[in-house]
């Protein structure tokens with residue numbers, strides 16, 4: 001394991017930001033810290049980097065106890081949401097910074113900077129100042145700067161959070177491919193479940209300072225540990241006291257044994273998809289299906305329908321976060 | 329993105345793409361010399377205001393001095409008493425400015441970065457030397473560093489008193505120019521440097537100081553300009569002894585009192601030249617450092 005976090009607790013005054021967190025992050029993988037805003041993701045990342053210190057617990061990086069090491073000695077690359085560029089230095093100088101501090105020979109620095117700028121596709125911008133770059137370019141520069149010192153682990157705190165949706169998507173795909181080339185153990189923070197599911201090898205779900213689940217995207221999606229993980233990874237609705245995904249609900253116009261009876265109160269068409277709101281005894285249920293499916297079914301507002309979870313659908317007991325159903 | 333290159337590829341949106349434009353030539357770097365209507369009006373008002381308040385009176389002084397011919401300049405400067413006053417003024421102002429660069433930056437640092445009781449009060453008091461009528465400043469300094477000094481430092485009527493007066497009235501300049509810049513510095517920039525291995529000293533020297541540099545230079549310019557023009561506090565404190573504690577501005581007053589307007593104007597224009605030279609030099613230094621990055 002590349003990073004071992006054991007029993008880490010962090011308080012800000014009375015507020016518990018991290019509560020006995022235990023996580024092991026595997027070497028060479030791309031791990032996402034996923035969770036809602038204020039959950040403690042940045043705090044954990046900063047503690048790994050040594051930018052904050054834990055109240056209790058320990059951090060080991062590649063087997064070395066780093067708990068009381070200052071950030072300078074951890075050999076960790078950190079990329080910030082708002083780029084944290086050195087404004088008064090050119091792009092090349094920014095990237096060279098860590099190497100110059102280590103007093104590497106000049107020709108080596110020059111060569112490595114060229115190499116890295118090539119890697120992040122900024123070669124032709126080497127002599128620009130950071131304020132002449134776009135946000136995405138700045139973040140790529142920050143990434144090159146962090147990679148320059150050959151860190152044992154690379155930590156990214158919502159690296160694409162300040163960028164617009166399209167650039168974000170491009171950069172996230174690019175990060176995945178970059179990681180496949182560079183293979184440095186990488187941890188990145190995001191509160192976007194799509195980003196985590198698409199890019200990460202492993203996902204750590206953090207909520208209110210606690211780890212809710214650790215697993216691959218498939219595990220998280222197919223075997224959510226609890227209702228929080230299930231509802232955080234995608235849309236959910238409550239059917240008969242169980243949480244289920246809206247597109248995993250089957251709809252019939254005739255009674256089916258064990259199905260829940262209800263009335264369609266609303267039909268909302270969004271692109272290729274249709275969302276039905278069905279009033280049942282246990283509260284409103286949202287059902288998603290394709291337009292074609294709905295046409296074939298022939299249901300409309302006011303129709304009497306019977307609902308049941310599709311075969312093989314993932315369901316979790318509990319009250320959904322989004323809807324207040326009166327559990328039986 | 330249709331490119332099917334292997335490995336990491338990305339849409340490099342840059343200046344390279346359209347035909348004919350060579351890569352690496354940034355279009356954004358040189359602002360064009362075109363003004364919008366609003367900006368034209370703004371520039372007009374700036375020039376008018378600046379002319380009425382600064383350029384015209386200054387030109388009048390220079391014209392008046394020049395009316396006396398080249399001789400009057402030479403006479404004024406050849407007069408040893410005048411020359412001594414100019415040297416004392418410029419030297420003291422330079423020393424005080426260098427001193428302010430160090431202490432002003434430290435005070436600004438303490439006010440922004442440290443927490444201690446009485447910080448809010450100190451933050452207000454910093455401006456007092458600037459807000460006091462300078463004659464009162466002289467009185468205050470005389471109480472502490474005069475003949476009845478409670479700390480045994482009688483500097484009244486010595487060249488030290490000139491330094492003291494200059495230092496007192498110029499104290500706030502660098503503090504107040506550096507402070508807001510320091511407050512606006514992003515913590516994450518320093519954290520980025522730290523995780524790249526930079527020690528606290530290196531972070532200060534390579535990251536913080538360059539960001540503060542323009543503010544320090546601006547403060548130094550103000551501080552120097554304010555020092556060479558100081559007058560009020562010296563009346564009490566320095567005694568204005570010729571060749572010893574007489575500064576240029578006091579010398580100008582005595583020219584005027586003697587009805588020698590041409591000499592006064594000539595000396596004034598010399599001070600003006602010194603001030604301009606210092607402003608230009610400091611500006612060049614700042615540009616040079618900014619370029620070096």
Ligand SMILES: Nc1ncnc2c1ncn2[C@@H]1O[C@H](COP(=O)(O)OP(=O)(O)OP(=O)(O)O)[C@@H](O)[C@H]1O
Nearest residue numbers: 012015017035036037038039040041042043044191
């Ligand atoms: N320096 C601090 N002082 C006091 N409270 C803090 C401090 N830093 C973080 N917190 C609190 O700790 C909690 C966790 O913060 P953290 O920044 O780790 O959240 P996050 O998961 O990164 O959220 P986001 O997705 O919004 O960035 C928040 O409630 C925050 O208010």
Ligand SMILES: [Mg+2]
Nearest residue numbers: 041042043157
């Ligand atoms: Mg955060």
